Amino acid sequence: MEKKLPPILEIRGLQISFKQYEKGFSQTELEVIRDLDVCVPAGEIVAVVGSSGSGKSLLAHAVLGILPYNASVKGEILYDGEALTEKRVKRLRGDEIVLVPQSTAYLDPLMKTGVQIRKGKKDAASKERLHQIFREYELKQEVEEQYPFELSGGMTRRIMNATALMGHPRLVIADEPTPGLHISVTRRAMEHFRELADMGAGVLLITHDLELAVETADRIAVFYAGSTLEEVPALAFQSCDTLHHPYSRALWNAMPKHGFQPIPGTQPYAREMPQGCPFGPRCPKYTQECSEKIPWRQTGDGRVRCIHAEEAQ
Amino acid sequence: MVFLLVAVSIVSFILMTMSPVDPLQANVGQAALGSMSQEQIEKLEAYWGVDEPPLKRYLAWAKDFVRGDFGMSLQYRQPVSKVIAVKLGNSLFLMVTAWILSGVIGFILGVAAGVFRGRLPDRLIKGYCVVISSTPAFWLALLLLMIFGVWLKVLPIGLSVPIGLEASGVTFLDRLRHAILPALTLSITGISNIALHTREKMIDVMESDYVLFARARGESTWQIVRRHALRNVLLPAITLQFASISEIFGGSVLVEQVFSYSGMGQAAVTAGLGSDMPLLMAITIVSAVFVFGGNLIANILYGIVDPRIRRGGNRK
Amino acid sequence: MKQWNRRKATVLILVISILFLVTVAAAGSQCSDAARATDFSRKNLLPCLEYPFGTDWMGRDMFARTLKGLSLSILIGVLAAAISAVIALVLGICAATLGRRADGVITWVIDLIMGIPHMLLLILISVAAGRGLKGVIIGVAFTHWTSLARLIRAEVMQLKESPYVKIAGKLGKGKWYVAYRHILPHLLPQFAVGLVLMFPHAILHEASITFLGFGLTSEQPAIGIILSESMKYLVLGKWWLALFPGLALVVTVIMFYLLGENLRRLIDPNSAHE
Numbered sequence: 097m098e099k100k101l102p103p104i105l106e107i108r109g110l111q112i113s114f115k116q117y118e119k120g121f122s123q124t125e126l127e128v129i130r131d132l133d134v135c136v137p138a139g140e141i142v143a144v145v146g147s148s149g150s151g152k153s154l155l156a157h158a159v160l161g162i163l164p165y166n167a168s169v170k171g172e173i174l175y176d177g178e179a180l181t182e183k184r185v186k187r188l189r190g191d192e193i194v195l196v197p198q199s200t201a202y203l204d205p206l207m208k209t210g211v212q213i214r215k216g217k218k219d220a221a222s223k224e225r226l227h228q229i230f231r232e233y234e235l236k237q238e239v240e241e242q243y244p245f246e247l248s249g250g251m252t253r254r255i256m257n258a259t260a261l262m263g264h265p266r267l268v269i270a271d272e273p274t275p276g277l278h279i280s281v282t283r284r285a286m287e288h289f290r291e292l293a294d295m296g297a298g299v300l301l302i303t304h305d306l307e308l309a310v311e312t313a314d315r316i317a318v319f320y321a322g323s324t325l326e327e328v329p330a331l332a333f334q335s336c337d338t339l340h341h342p343y344s345r346a347l348w349n350a351m352p353k354h355g356f357q358p359i360p361g362t363q364p365y366a367r368e369m370p371q372g373c374p375f376g377p378r379c380p381k382y383t384q385e386c387s388e389k390i391p392w393r394q395t396g397d398g399r400v401r402c403i404h405a406e407e408a409q
Numbered sequence: 410m411v412f413l414l415v416a417v418s419i420v421s422f423i424l425m426t427m428s429p430v431d432p433l434q435a436n437v438g439q440a441a442l443g444s445m446s447q448e449q450i451e452k453l454e455a456y457w458g459v460d461e462p463p464l465k466r467y468l469a470w471a472k473d474f475v476r477g478d479f480g481m482s483l484q485y486r487q488p489v490s491k492v493i494a495v496k497l498g499n500s501l502f503l504m505v506t507a508w509i510l511s512g513v514i515g516f517i518l519g520v521a522a523g524v525f526r527g528r529l530p531d532r533l534i535k536g537y538c539v540v541i542s543s544t545p546a547f548w549l550a551l552l553l554l555m556i557f558g559v560w561l562k563v564l565p566i567g568l569s570v571p572i573g574l575e576a577s578g579v580t581f582l583d584r585l586r587h588a589i590l591p592a593l594t595l596s597i598t599g600i601s602n603i604a605l606h607t608r609e610k611m612i613d614v615m616e617s618d619y620v621l622f623a624r625a626r627g628e629s630t631w632q633i634v635r636r637h638a639l640r641n642v643l644l645p646a647i648t649l650q651f652a653s654i655s656e657i658f659g660g661s662v663l664v665e666q667v668f669s670y671s672g673m674g675q676a677a678v679t680a681g682l683g684s685d686m687p688l689l690m691a692i693t694i695v696s697a698v699f700v701f702g703g704n705l706i707a708n709i710l711y712g713i714v715d716p717r718i719r720r721g722g723n724r725k
Numbered sequence: 726m727k728q729w730n731r732r733k734a735t736v737l738i739l740v741i742s743i744l745f746l747v748t749v750a751a752a753g754s755q756c757s758d759a760a761r762a763t764d765f766s767r768k769n770l771l772p773c774l775e776y777p778f779g780t781d782w783m784g785r786d787m788f789a790r791t792l793k794g795l796s797l798s799i800l801i802g803v804l805a806a807a808i809s810a811v812i813a814l815v816l817g818i819c820a821a822t823l824g825r826r827a828d829g830v831i832t833w834v835i836d837l838i839m840g841i842p843h844m845l846l847l848i849l850i851s852v853a854a855g856r857g858l859k860g861v862i863i864g865v866a867f868t869h870w871t872s873l874a875r876l877i878r879a880e881v882m883q884l885k886e887s888p889y890v891k892i893a894g895k896l897g898k899g900k901w902y903v904a905y906r907h908i909l910p911h912l913l914p915q916f917a918v919g920l921v922l923m924f925p926h927a928i929l930h931e932a933s934i935t936f937l938g939f940g941l942t943s944e945q946p947a948i949g950i951i952l953s954e955s956m957k958y959l960v961l962g963k964w965w966l967a968l969f970p971g972l973a974l975v976v977t978v979i980m981f982y983l984l985g986e987n988l989r990r991l992i993d994p995n996s997a998h999e
Contacts (some may be wrong), residue, residue: 162624162625187627195622197618205635215627243720259626
């Protein structure tokens with residue numbers, strides 16, 4: 097067995113909250129991410145799967161240090177085994193730590209794509225690198241001279257992936273990279289992430305699309321209402337029996353090929369968060385103890401945060 | 410645009426005919442009118458066309474106007490075209506200076522405020538803009554006049570040229586000295602509009618996803634401003650500046666009055682107070698030409714500069 | 726006491742500005758006589774304790790005159806702005822709901838009015854109305870509605886197209902029900918803020934047109950008249966005649982502006998959480 101390197105990215109107990117006003121004059125801290133753990137080893141794709149409104153995008157922004165000013169962050173973010181301080185992330189982002197954004201809105205509408213990917217650099221090496229990336233992604237040279245609004249969905253996708261390659265990526269954070277794209281484009285985009293991982297980078301894939309995650313990722317972290325509930329190898333999602341958390345199972349059942357069964361109830365809003373397990377109010381196995389703090393438990397190759405996990409097995 | 414101009418002329422014509430002030434009385438004077446014989450009065454009435462129906466008068470006026478005959482100014486006793494040519498020259502000097510100065514300074518201040526949103530520079534700039542936009546231009550002119558003209562005595566207190574000099578004896582420097590204060594006033598008041606607008610746009614841009622992404626790619630604030638923000642803010646700012654010609658025109662009416670600067674604004678006030686219809690009509694139309702021209706340029710500029718419109722056709 | 730925060734500050738500023746404006750308007754209407762009383766034994770006094778703004782060449786108390794002038798300006802401004810806002814509301818809604826024809830006409834009129842420089846149009850209208858108080862009010866009222874009308878038009882059009890209004894229509898809710906339940910609640914705050922933010926403009930333009938000599942007669946000490954009179958004495962070094970009344974006008978206008986901005990801050994969801 098090969099020696100275990102420290103993971104590229106490790107997040108423990110991440111908490112993100114926002115200052116907000118309630119009715120009248122009282123100001124409250126609105127906790128959007130409560131307790132998030134995720135670990136991205138080098139050379140692997142880890143998918144964080146959660147439904148919309150679970151605070152996934154904030155995870156990406158927190159790692160990159162680009163949260164809005166009224167947000168406050170607690171918990172540990174380790175990069176390469178060391179704390180990722182504000183100073184460090186400022187140095188690394190754009191080069192070692194790269195973001196692959198969601199949509200065209202993340203490209204400057206008035207800047208030609210080529211210049212934009214090169215971040216304005218005009219030296220020969222950057223230009224050559226750009227040409228190389230364009231060849232790899234089968235983009236025509238003319239695209240360099242086009243504005244973002246002139247690109248098709250698939251082209252935009254490739255351009256945004258290309259931005260990541262201009263640096264020396266060791267950690268790639270892809271935030272919902274395939275919204276509403278054609279299946280073949282999506283596949284192609286995922287292949288690119290796999291290539292990046294094969295080159296030794298850690299890929300953090302943030303998505304709501306469980307099927308996509310199961311298909312491409314190595315590991316999957318199930319994220320619900322601000323907390324990670326379960327972390328398992330992607331293979332565990334092949335069958336319902338290898339999943340331990342009732343929410344993960346519910347997700348599995350809700351997949352189109354497993355019968356499309358919806359989960360009753362709705363995800364709680366950050367302000368009305370229950371104590372203890374956030375899934376409690378919707379869980380069939382809910383008991384009194386669920387309203388206390390739930391510890392992690394090892395489950396073979398993964399871990400789960402559910403006191404009823406044994407019964408579930 | 411031509412259609413709008415015609416409409417402007419019709420509206421101002423109607424407004425002028427609605428006026429209860431009798432042009433005969435206003436221009437000849439009550440006493441003089443009383444001492445005139447009936448024939449003389451009739452002759453004058455015929456001259457101003459008092460008896461004819463408004464439509465006929467308008468058509469007659471419009472026909473002359475299109476041919477370049479703007480009529481005679483009742484107040485200046487000169488052809489309107491001549492009055493306007495002189496006054497417009499004086500005013501343009503003021504307005505162009507103020508337009509450029511306020512545009513450039515306002516844009517820079519707006520960008521700075523947007524970048525430092527919520528911090529000291531932003532507060533100062535915003536405070537300045539609020540105070541200035543709450544200050545009547547004429548009072549600001551009075552203040553400057555007090556400080557520089559009366560108190561410090563470094564600049565002349567009025568007129569566009571020194572008193573008692575022949576027009577030929579006026580040097581360019583004299584003109585410049587007399588234009589400094591009015592131009593300064595106009596610039597100071599003009600800044601706040603463009604600065605506030607640019608600030609808003611700047612804040613939008615700085616909060617946009619593409620700036621967020623640029624930050625995530627390691628670009629510094631300065632790089633983001635230079636590379637992304639300016640590019641996206643400049644166009645709306647220029648457009649606004651072209652569209653705000655009307656404001657500068659309005660401001661110059663007041664400022665010229667305070668400084669007794671003999672320009673279009675002062676002529677408009679004289680014409681208005683003296684019911685000098687031909688002059689007031691001509692001034693209105695000339696200024697409307699400038700305003701519509703400004704708007705037109707703004708629109709055309711958008712089409713040329715913004716790639717989303719310029720290259721819009723290539724889109725698949 | 727609860728934590729001091731932005732929203733409380735906003736409400737405080739709102740209250741202060743309303744109090745200030747009401748006080749000025751009320752005090753001004755009380756001192757009409759004092760504003761006109763001449764007393765040549767006390768002419769051209771510098772500001773002092775008894776006459777905080779000094780006195781003029783006819784021995785009139787500038788403080789009383791300023792108060793009176795401000796209250797006149799506030800009343801005229803509020804009245805004209807209110808008329809203007811009603812015009813804006815009516816035409817804005819008409820443009821958005823009465824079909825393409827009406828929209829075209831109203832938009833065209835707005836373009837037309839915006840094409841004539843504001844001051845010039847004010848001059849034209851006040852000449853048409855035969856100058857005087859009537860001319861000022863009509864002039865200000867008829868020139869200020871355009872941008873608010875545009876705003877309301879855009880807002881109503883957007884609301885009309887918004888999914889929830891369309892769905893309400895599909896669900897068989899009546900036109901009036903939709904207008905009352907879904908459109909009005911969104912429109913009213915915008916309208917209120919637009920109205921309040923129109924006050925400062927209206928007052929400034931009122932003062933300007935009076936300053937130029939198109940407005941009130943010198944019998945009525947409107948702030949524009951006071952300043953225009955003071956201009957003649959400026960060269961003689963009587964700076965207080967222009968400084969204090971003008972300053973008072975600026976403060977009044979800023980108060981209106983703060984009122985509008987803070988009202989917006991409370992109402993507008995985009996900035997409510999700052």
